[in-house]
Amino acid sequence: MTDQPTQPANSAAASLEVIDEAVRAELTSLRESIDNIDAAVVHMLAERFKATQRVGRLKAEHKLPPADPERERAQITRLRELAAGAHLDPVFAEKFLNFIIAEVIRHHEAIARA
């Protein structure tokens, strides 16, 4: 029975502590890449909100409505196409944009009330 595992590394109870060193090293490397990407995305989003805050002030000054459904539809169509080209699930890309737009509209409403 040489294909029987000799230690419990493959059991359902295996934790990061008991998995072998090569697997742990690969997991650490992947997580470092994920952390780098997250830092980049956070900084891109900070810049994005700077732009949308300016849009919000412009809209408030000119009494334009905080939401713009036509613009949002165009953004969603474009982002779904970009996502497909990047092999990212277009459904997720749309959910992501809706998540961001909801936050932006919350900001615009706060600016309009101020």
Next chain:
Amino acid sequence: MTDQPTQPANSAAASLEVIDEAVRAELTSLRESIDNIDAAVVHMLAERFKATQRVGRLKAEHKLPPADPERERAQITRLRELAAGAHLDPVFAEKFLNFIIAEVIRHHEAIARA
């Protein structure tokens, strides 16, 4: 009454069609920046999911649980700090990471079932 508006550009019913050309140009410029940032973020997220798919396969192969609460707590703490440094609302940054992690766990569960 010289401070009375002479045309309806400032009325609540004003639309992008009737606001003046300078405002429209500024809005267009800001929206182009937002679209550029969104394209960058979509491509960063595509790369992020490539990394998390590899993590998912590694976890499935080694029978590790799809979610890792300790890792998630460390990610949230780090991202809130990065957000504060970039003048991004840390509460939003945490919501954003939770939104992404929920999608990642959905992927990991699908890999583990496959």
